Amino acid sequence: MKEFGTRRKRPLGVLSILVVAVTAVAVSVTTGAQARSNAGELKGAGSSFVAPLVSVWQQKYEASKGVKISYNPIGSGGGISAITNKTVDFAGSDAPMTPDQFNACNGCVQLPWALSATSVMYNLNGVKNNLHLTGPVIADIFLGKVTNWNDSRIKKINPGVALPDKEITPVYRSDSSGTSFNFTSYLNTVSKQWKSQIGNGTTVNWPKGVGARGSSGVAGVVSRTEGAIGYVDVAYALKNHLKFAAVQNRAKRWALPGLIGIKAASLADRKFSSTNALSIVNPPPGKKFRKAYPICTYTYVILRTTSPQAALLKPFVTWALTTGQADGPALKFQPIPKVVKAKGLATLKKVHS
Amino acid sequence: MAVAQERAAGPAALQRRGRFRPGDAILYVVTCAAALTGVVLLALITREVLTDAWPAMQKFGLGFLTTQAWGDKHNTLFGAKSFIFGTIVTSFGALLIATPLSLAIALFLTELAPRWLKSVVAPLIDLLAAIPSVVLGLWGILVLGPFIVNTMGPALHGTLGFLPIFSTKPSVGSNMFAAILILTIMMVPIISSICRELFVGVPSELKDGALALGATRWEVVRGVVFPYARAGIAAAMILGLGRAVGEAIAVTQVIGNNVAIHWSLFEPGDTLASRIASQFQGAATALQIASLVYLAVILLVFSLIANLAAQLIVRRVAGRHQIR
Numbered sequence: 001m002k003e004f005g006t007r008r009k010r011p012l013g014v015l016s017i018l019v020v021a022v023t024a025v026a027v028s029v030t031t032g033a034q035a036r037s038n039a040g041e042l043k044g045a046g047s048s049f050v051a052p053l054v055s056v057w058q059q060k061y062e063a064s065k066g067v068k069i070s071y072n073p074i075g076s077g078g079g080i081s082a083i084t085n086k087t088v089d090f091a092g093s094d095a096p097m098t099p100d101q102f103n104a105c106n107g108c109v110q111l112p113w114a115l116s117a118t119s120v121m122y123n124l125n126g127v128k129n130n131l132h133l134t135g136p137v138i139a140d141i142f143l144g145k146v147t148n149w150n151d152s153r154i155k156k157i158n159p160g161v162a163l164p165d166k167e168i169t170p171v172y173r174s175d176s177s178g179t180s181f182n183f184t185s186y187l188n189t190v191s192k193q194w195k196s197q198i199g200n201g202t203t204v205n206w207p208k209g210v211g212a213r214g215s216s217g218v219a220g221v222v223s224r225t226e227g228a229i230g231y232v233d234v235a236y237a238l239k240n241h242l243k244f245a246a247v248q249n250r251a252k253r254w255a256l257p258g259l260i261g262i263k264a265a266s267l268a269d270r271k272f273s274s275t276n277a278l279s280i281v282n283p284p285p286g287k288k289f290r291k292a293y294p295i296c297t298y299t300y301v302i303l304r305t306t307s308p309q310a311a312l313l314k315p316f317v318t319w320a321l322t323t324g325q326a327d328g329p330a331l332k333f334q335p336i337p338k339v340v341k342a343k344g345l346a347t348l349k350k351v352h353s
Numbered sequence: 354m355a356v357a358q359e360r361a362a363g364p365a366a367l368q369r370r371g372r373f374r375p376g377d378a379i380l381y382v383v384t385c386a387a388a389l390t391g392v393v394l395l396a397l398i399t400r401e402v403l404t405d406a407w408p409a410m411q412k413f414g415l416g417f418l419t420t421q422a423w424g425d426k427h428n429t430l431f432g433a434k435s436f437i438f439g440t441i442v443t444s445f446g447a448l449l450i451a452t453p454l455s456l457a458i459a460l461f462l463t464e465l466a467p468r469w470l471k472s473v474v475a476p477l478i479d480l481l482a483a484i485p486s487v488v489l490g491l492w493g494i495l496v497l498g499p500f501i502v503n504t505m506g507p508a509l510h511g512t513l514g515f516l517p518i519f520s521t522k523p524s525v526g527s528n529m530f531a532a533i534l535i536l537t538i539m540m541v542p543i544i545s546s547i548c549r550e551l552f553v554g555v556p557s558e559l560k561d562g563a564l565a566l567g568a569t570r571w572e573v574v575r576g577v578v579f580p581y582a583r584a585g586i587a588a589a590m591i592l593g594l595g596r597a598v599g600e601a602i603a604v605t606q607v608i609g610n611n612v613a614i615h616w617s618l619f620e621p622g623d624t625l626a627s628r629i630a631s632q633f634q635g636a637a638t639a640l641q642i643a644s645l646v647y648l649a650v651i652l653l654v655f656s657l658i659a660n661l662a663a664q665l666i667v668r669r670v671a672g673r674h675q676i677r
Contacts, residue, residue, distance in 0.1 A: 074634065075634065075635060076635060077632075077634050077635010077636065077637075078634040078635050079635070080635050081633075081634045081635050098637045098638060100637065100638045100639050101637065104639070167524045169524050169525045171525070174605060174610035174631040174632075175631050175632065175634065175635075176632060176634060176635030176636060176637070196426070197426065198426060199425075199426035199427070199428075201424070201428065201637055202635060202637055203424060203632055203636075203637065203641075204424060205422065205423050205424045205425060205612060206611065206612075209611070209621075210525050210527040210528075210609035210610065210611060210621040211527075211609060211610025211611065211621070211623075211631070212494070212527065212606070212610075213605060213606055213631060217494065217606065220494045220495065221494060221498070221525065221526065221527055224494070224495065224498060224499050224526060225498075225499075225502065225524070225525045225526060227524065228525060
């Protein structure tokens with residue numbers, strides 16, 4: 001064992017401890033002061049799906065109303081954890097909260113505040129954009145039953161396309177994700193095997209493929225893996241120039257995750273659940289839904305009914321539900337229908353300080 | 354040793370011996386509080402982890418360790434088997450590569466390299482430890498993954514494909530082999546810098562004596578340096594192992610997060626720490642949270658065993674060394 005410093009040095013040691021202590025106190029005092037000066041700020045976290053839209057809202061809202069909004073796109077699951085632990089004023093989630101999550105959150109409400117689609121993207125050199133895929137084929141790819149791009153079932157729906165002899169690598173989200181919820185909810189409606197073995201959720205037990213963290217992680221792995229297939233919100237796919245599939249809807253048409261397809265799907269479910277949830281995946285074949293893209297979702301904002309920031313929060317969410325919707329189309333967010341807006345505004349009345 | 358014992362007697366002893374020194378008293382209180390904080394924190398964390406994991410421990414019992422599942426259709430079945438497998442394979446795999454590499458680096462820098470080269474290379478290797486793990490993970494996705502798929506994987510599969518660990522060709526850069534390489538990069542600076550200190554500490558009389566007897570450089574290393582530093586090397590390896598077992602973010606980025614047990618390293622898998630990091634936030638059900646914390650309990654036990662083993666090895670080897 002080594003000996004400690006000599007006695008002569010000891011005063012220096014005490015001094016350094018004092019210096020550390022004083023600095024620590026000073027730092028804590030200054031950070032405290034900073035926290036106080038930010039009283040006019042709203043903090044949010046959650047869905048990365050809705051993040052591009054929220055970042056436009058942040059700028060516009062601060063410019064016009066002078067209230068600063070911060071939003072941390074840590075994923076829907078992370079947002080629900082954050083609002084449950086009261087570390088944020090609002091959370092974004094593409095998946096409605098589960099009963100367990102509602103209980104844990106204790107006094108939370110959710111309301112749909114934006115609407116968009118999940119794209120099925122792929123990486124195949126020399127193959128055109130908007131390859132045709134049907135729901136059952138996508139489900140069987142993620143179940144590990146269709147394993148090669150030159151499978152006869154893919155060839156049959158893509159006449160004239162030269163499909164390579166390449167193994168298919170499904171890529172999914174490893175973190176708790178609303179995009180996963182949207183995608184698996186769709187697979188649930190198109191594949192009996194998926195429904196009975198895997199089910200839908202923000203995290204499920206993926207039978208095949210590899211997981212990656214966040215939209216950026218999935219896009220990163222797909223874009224660097226020849227033969228990979230994954231899913232990501234359509235704004236992200238467009239921004240990063242990824243190829244995505246045209247998916248067959250129940251009217252037997254090939255639909256793209258564009259504004260037309262999203263708008264057509266948006267009214268597939270008008271019956272709000274008791275927790276304000278709506279499910280618009282795979283709309284029925286009726287004439288109204290002829291152009292519908294089958295993997296669309298509402299994304300929700302979650303608020304505490306008793307919030308110390310209610311005076312700032314309510315005007316912001318009201319603005320997002322009304323004026324803010326106009327910012328959506330540029331980012332492939334379809335403005336929410338009137339009934340959904342009305343429901344949101346009514347729910348907002350429950351929030352108070 | 355004597356000074357340390359005197360300190361341990363506390364301010365009362367110091368006071369008796371002469372005038373009261375306020376500086377000493379403050380030092381005693383501050384350091385004692387710091388030491389106790391550590392103990393209390395450990396106790397609190399252990400309690401918290403056990404409490405939170407209790408629902409899952411009650412439901413699954415020890416069968417949790419041998420069940421390979423993570424959430425069935427109803428989100429009611431969880432098990433740790435594949436994550437325990439992944440943790441052991443990736444951390445020991447990394448240790449297997451990192452140890453000889455680190456020993457070679459340390460030997461070169463202490464025994465063979467000219468001084469100017471040493472002063473350049475040594476700090477750079479230590480800097481490897483300063484790369485944030487999330488950055489290392491990103492590099493794993495963007496650079497290492499494609500390299501494994503296009504170059505390294507086909508080469509290893511082609512030449513050593515008869516070994517079960519290379520029995521498949523990688524189709525995607527996220528796999529256990531990528532995790533092993535990332536963990537190796539994290540371990541090397543830890544193990545090599547400790548080994549460097551150890552080798553420098555070998556008394557030069559011993560080395561000079563061996564050289565005078567006509568030993569070659571290698572014989573000096575094998576006969577004097579390694580035996581002298583044995584206990585330290587073992588401890589360094591276990592420190593590195595501890596780093597690997599607990600690493601979450603970088604591993605979760607490159608390992609592929611699949612609930613499966615594959616003998617081929619080119620297949621995706623998952624580790625305990627990686628699963629906790631990727632799914633704790635926003636877990637859908639209370640049972641899933643409890644099961645994730647149960648994984649943390651297993652991780653705690655792992656680290657406890659590793660640390661105890663390290664202490665045991667160091668004590669045994671050091672003891673033997675002193676007798677000789």
